[in-house]
Amino acid sequence: MKILIINGSPKGKRSNTYKLTNAFINGISEKTEVEYEEVIVKDKNISTCIGCFGCWNKTPGVCVIKDDMKEVLDKILWADIVIWSFGLYYFNVPGRMKMLIDRQLPLALPFMVSESESGGHPMRFDMSGKRHxxxxxxxxxxAKGNYGSVNAMFDHFLGKNRYETIYCGQGELFRVDALHNRTDEYLSYVKxxxxxxxxxxxxxxxREHLDELLFPRETFETMADASWGVSKETGEQEDETYIFTKQMASMYNKSSYKGKDIVLEMDYTDKEKAYQIILKKDGYEVRKESFITPTTKVITPFTVWKDIAAGKITGSGAMMKKLYRVEGDFDVMLNWGKYFGSGSTKQKSDKDTSDKKTKGTSLILTLIPWITFWVAAAIDSYVGGFVSIGVCALMGLIFFRFRKTIYDVLSCTAVIVFSIMAILLPEMIRLILPGSYLAFGFMWSLSCLTKIPLTAWYSMNNYSGESALENPLFVRTNRILTLAWGILYVITSVWTFFLMGTPISPYLAIINNVMPILMGIFTKWFQNWYPAHYASK
Ligand SMILES: Cc1cc2nc3c(=O)[nH]c(=O)nc-3n(C[C@H](O)[C@H](O)[C@H](O)COP(=O)(O)O)c2cc1C
Structure with missing residues (x-):
């Protein structure tokens, strides 16, 4: 497939639109072999048409002006697909692109055709197979409402409905590194x-995705106003740290409001500047002075923020490297994505509807077969064994609605094995029961040796889903918790073994259930405390 890109942006390859055009071509080349040529209009010597009609009468099909336009016309004739790429300038194509469009006259014949209501000229060459x-x-x-004159012009010279369009508003955002999550998402739809x-x-x-706004109007407009670096009120030049803070604040997602204002203080140590962003129910406020007590204070060099924004390092990665410090409530840091959403509107496409993306994991479901076995087999090993196998069979049905992890499969398998042992060897229950605690403890402990420890697969549901697994602090917190749980159950197996058959035996069920409850309370506390403690250093 031969593709010609006519890049009409005066910025050439630095054009915003060019990013979309490249994504589109990448998409085409996923499906077919592509050979492409590019005309960067700003780099070409293309004069304005002088209106002599020499290309129609004196030298038919050949322009009298000797410049780069001859090469452009040859490329247009060569291409199977012509992509017209440009930023909108005064509701039309940029001037130099219009000059190129005018200079296509040699491709047309002078004679009048009556097909079009407003008149027209037939083509000198067969252009019918070309796609635009x-x-x-x-x-x-x-983009809505801004492309009337562009459409009108292309309708006339290419023919109505004879070309495809991708028009996107908020084009300047494609050059803002900090917004790459959302713009990359958009580019993926262009691809x-x-x-x-x-x-x-x-x-x-x-098409629906392409027509979606990059950001809601209000967010975009405040962000755009902030980006000029000039005060709206006074017209004065603003400091880059202030522009950055205002841009970040404009991403505030009001729906994350939890009933109490949050005062986020940003201290840029290398620039000796500090600002407060107050996240309120109905919006936000950025303060340069008159500070109030902050809920959370982030202390870091500005350069670190810029690297995070540009995606050179993740926020959690920067924290692990001790590049910044957080004082006060850590909640806003843990839920940064919720407070300052990327504006992502990603919906479930066909590719995303796999279990992985749509269904959550459930730790309760992982525990149910074990708890059933521990309670039921302790009461009656024979009946308890059957009950536990029945519960494991039921799990198959329940998991239809949840995402299974390897630990769910291992749990059901292990409980079935222990249940069969309990049915066949009831006299051995004094060994089987502690053995099951030991197996459970080992499963948790050994998972700490893997990249993602057991609890992380479940607690990720409360954070940003699977992307939380890329957060080293999240994984580290969960590794500690998983190990603590693992050790608890290994110890449980030991005391269960020694206490069974003793006078304390009737209280074992209580002890073995109270311990996990206490551990659950500890887990809840530790999940918040540890990252905050780590970050405060
Ligand atoms: C001289 C000039 C005129 C513009 N006219 C419009 C306009 O009429 N409507 C609009 O929405 N944006 C307008 N813009 C903004 C550009 O369309 C926008 O920045 C676009 O993303 C630039 O694309 P490019 O980087 O591919 O050239 C204009 C920009 C300039 C510099």
Whole structure:
């Protein structure tokens, strides 16, 4: 497939739109072999049409001006697909691109055709098989309503409905590193559009994503205003730390409000600047002075923030490297993504509907077979064994609605094995029961040797899902907790072994259930305390 990109942005390869165009071509090349040529209009010597009609009468098909336009016309004739890529300028194409468009006259014949209501000219060459795509970004919050004159022009010279379009508002955001989560997501849909364009046509699902705003209007407009670095009120130049703080604040997601204002203080140690962002029910406020008691204080060099924003390092990665310090309530740090959402609107596409993305894991379900066995087999090893096997069989059905982990499978398998032993060898229950505690303890402890410890697979549901597993502090916290639980159950197996058959035996069930409850309370506390303690250093 031969593709020609006509990049009409005066910024050339630094164009915002060019990012979309590249994503689109990447999509096409996923599906077919691509050969492509590029015309960067700003780098070409293309003069304005002088209106002599020489290309129609004196030298048919050849322009009298000798510049780079000859090469462009040859490339247009060569291409199977022409992509017109540009940022919207005064509701139309940038001036130099318009000059290029005018200079296409040699491709047309002078004679009048009556097909079009407003008149027109037939083409000198067979252009009927060529496909055209217009890709453009614009600066306003939406593309809707801004492309009337672009469409009108292309309708006339390419033909109505004879070209595909991708128009995107908030185009300047494609150059803001800190927003790459959302812009990359958008680019992934543009790539998808490229794949579909070359196969079956852009689907309505993808079109819907392409038509979505990058950010809600209000967020975008405050972010855009902040980005100019000039005070809206006084017109004065603003400090980069202030611009950054205001931009971050503009990402505040009001729906994360938990009934109490949060005062987030940002101390940029290398710049000796500090600001407070007050997260309120109905919005936020950024303060340069008149500080109030902060809920959370983040103390770090500004350069670290810039690296985090640019995706060069993750926030949690920076913390593990002790690049910043947090004082006060750690909740806002743990739930940063909820407070300052990327604006991601990602919905479940066909590719995302796998168990992994849609179903959560459940620790309770992992524990149910074990608890059933420990209680039921302790009362009656024979009946308890059957009950436990029945519960394990039921788990198969329940897991239909949840995401299974390896530990769920291991748990059911182990409980079935212990249950069979309890049924066949009831006289051995004094060994089987402690053995089951030991197996449970080992499962937890040994999982600490793997990359992701057991509890992390479950507590990730309370954070950002699977992406929490990439957070080293989250994994570290869970490794400690998993080991603590593992050790508790190994010890439980020992005291169960020694206490069974003693006068304390009737109280064993109580002891063995109270301990995990206390451990559960500890877990809840530790999950918040440890990251905060770590960060405060
Ligand atoms: C001179 C000029 C005129 C512009 N006119 C419009 C406009 O009419 N509507 C709009 O939404 N954005 C307008 N913009 C913003 C650009 O369309 C926007 O920045 C776009 O992302 C630039 O794309 P590019 O980097 O690919 O050139 C204009 C920008 C400039 C510099």
């Amino acid at each position: 795509v217009i890709i453009s970004t614009c600066g306003f919050y939406t 998808q559009a490229g794949e579909e364009f070359i196969t079956s046509g852009i689907s309505s699902d993808t």
